[in-house]
Amino acid sequence: xxxxELVVLGTASQVPTRxxxxxxxxxxxDGQGLLFDPGEGTQRQMLRAGVAAHDIxxxxxxxxxxxxxxxxxxxxxxxxxxxxxxxxxxHYPASGQHFFERLRYATAYxxxxxxTQAPVSADGPLxxxxxxxxxxxxxxxxxxxxxxxxTEPDGRRILPERLAAxxxxxPDVGRIQRDxxxxxxxxxxxxxxxxxxxxxxxxxxRLCDGVHALAEGADLLVIESTFLDEDVRLATDHGHLxxxxxxxxARDAGxxxxxxxxxxxxxxxxxxxxxxxxxxGFDGELSIAQDLMRVPVPKR
Numbered sequence: 001x002x003x004x005e006l007v008v009l010g011t012a013s014q015v016p017t018r019x020x021x022x023x024x025x026x027x028x029x030d031g032q033g034l035l036f037d038p039g040e041g042t043q044r045q046m047l048r049a050g051v052a053a054h055d056i057x058x059x060x061x062x063x064x065x066x067x068x069x070x071x072x073x074x075x076x077x078x079x080x081x082x083x084x085x086x087x088x089x090x091h092y093p094a095s096g097q098h099f100f101e102r103l104r105y106a107t108a109y110x111x112x113x114x115x116t117q118a119p120v121s122a123d124g125p126l127x128x129x130x131x132x133x134x135x136x137x138x139x140x141x142x143x144x145x146x147x148x149x150x151t152e153p154d155g156r157r158i159l160p161e162r163l164a165a166x167x168x169x170x171p172d173v174g175r176i177q178r179d180x181x182x183x184x185x186x187x188x189x190x191x192x193x194x195x196x197x198x199x200x201x202x203x204x205x206r207l208c209d210g211v212h213a214l215a216e217g218a219d220l221l222v223i224e225s226t227f228l229d230e231d232v233r234l235a236t237d238h239g240h241l242x243x244x245x246x247x248x249x250a251r252d253a254g255x256x257x258x259x260x261x262x263x264x265x266x267x268x269x270x271x272x273x274x275x276x277x278x279x280x281g282f283d284g285e286l287s288i289a290q291d292l293m294r295v296p297v298p299k300r
Contacts, residue, residue, distance in 0.1 A: 002030040004197065004297040006222060006259065009038075009045035011289045013226050014067050015265045021045050021291050022067045023262065025222060026055065027199060029150065029297075030131055034058045035075065036148065036201050036222075042071035043078055049292050053082040058127075058134070061092035062203040063145035064099040073106040080112045087114040091126055091136070093144040094119035120146050123210070132196075137214050139205035141239040147203065147214045152196030162190040197297055203262060206239050207249070215253035219298045222289075223249065224262035229276050247277035250284065256298045258282055261289035 009024030016022050022039025026046075033055040035042075046052070056079060061069050069092075079088055092100050097119055104115070120126065120136045127134040132150045139145040158177070163169065166185045168176060176182040176190065200218040202211055204226075215221050225247075226240040235242050241249075243260060250258040260273050267273075270288050277286055287295055 003028050004030065006199075006220065006295040006297070007049050007051055008259075008261070008289050008291060008293045008295070009042055009049055009051070011261045011263060011291055012039075012067065013224075013262050013264050014065070016041070016067075017265050019291065020263065020265075022071065023203070024071060025201070025261075026051050027150070027201075028055070029199075032057045032129075032131060034060055034134075034150070036060045037062055037068040037203060038071035038075045039067045040070045043074045045291065046075075053078045054084050056084070056088060057086065059088065059090040059092075060134075060148050060201070061090070061096075061100075062139070062147060062201070063093055063141060063143050064096035065143065065204065068203060069099065069103065072100070072103040076104055076115065077107070077109045079115070080109055083112045087116060089116045089118050089127070091118050091120055091134075091148070093146055094121040095144045137210035138208075139202070139210045140208040141204045141206070145204055145239075147205070147210055148201045149214045149218075150199040152198070154196050155194045156187065156191040157194040158191045166190060194300055197300060199297060202246075204239055205241065206236055207241065207245055211241075211249055212253065215249050215255055217254055218250075219256045219300070220259065220295065221250055221253070221255045221257070222259045222261060225260040225273055225277075226262050226264050228267060228272060243273040243276040244280040247280035247282040247286075251280060251282040255282075255284055257285040257287070257295065259287045259289050259295055 007026040010021030012020035023037040024042040025036040027034040135149045136146040200214040202223040223246045225243040227235040229244040
């Protein structure tokens with residue numbers, strides 16, 4: 001059974017709290033698992049969320065600040081300890097190669113898994129599979145940072161009323177899907193394009209072109225909102241977004257489900273992030289991320 005959902009492992013920014021672990025997000029995409037920004041404590045959060053090392057096929061790091069990457073050492077060692085049977089690919093900013101090497105070999109362990117290092121140095125596609133294309137876009141932060149976007153190829157949706165109008169039924173439905181034409185009737189005549197699902201992951205950044213490009217038309221957008229709107233100057237100075245800014249991006253991009261996360265420990269009322277997001281005019285589905293929550297990718 002195919003599953004497409006986001007498993008939230010941690011939602012804090014630089015300082016974890018009693019209720020929020022450092023960052024960590026696993027995207028389940030059918031039989032694939034993409035782990036984003038594993039901060040400290042990710043291994044334990046995986047255990048609490050029912051996520052196994054075997055679930056990880058790719059690791060995507062946006063940048064090398066500790067709350068987004070210090071969990072790499074433990075996760076990589078756990079992948080090897082559990083002898084994950086498939087290769088794992090790691091994406092991260094190329095400018096942080098030395099940080100990745102230090103974390104990968106932070107302590108002694110036995111390597112049993114093929115871990116492919118695939119550093120990111122420019123906007124564009126990182127991987128193209130039958131299930132998705134993974135792209136990266138440069139963001140605006142004091143250290144080099146990239147956001148990630150996953151796009152499913154477009155498919156086709158069969159329309160029963162058009163099949164009936166052309167007298168196509170039973171095994172002939174499979175034949176026209178497979179061959180594209182049946183007795184002069186084309187697949188286009190009995191179906192319509194079903195746009196592929198789109199997922200975007202935007203962490204530490206100011207507003208920039210990359211943010212908008214990643215968010216455009218996303219079915220599920222996970223985006224940082226470290227600060228509330230009254231602290232916008234502080235957000236800009238430190239290379240972050242406010243709740244209102246993140247929501248305005250989602251509003252203008254036509255996002256269907258917005259997940260706000262990466263909250264500063266200075267705020268005690270998570271509901272204020274929702275209020276400011278709604279005040280910015282976002283009227284789609286909205287989640288204020290909590291550790292261990294699960295968010296399904298909206299179906300099409």
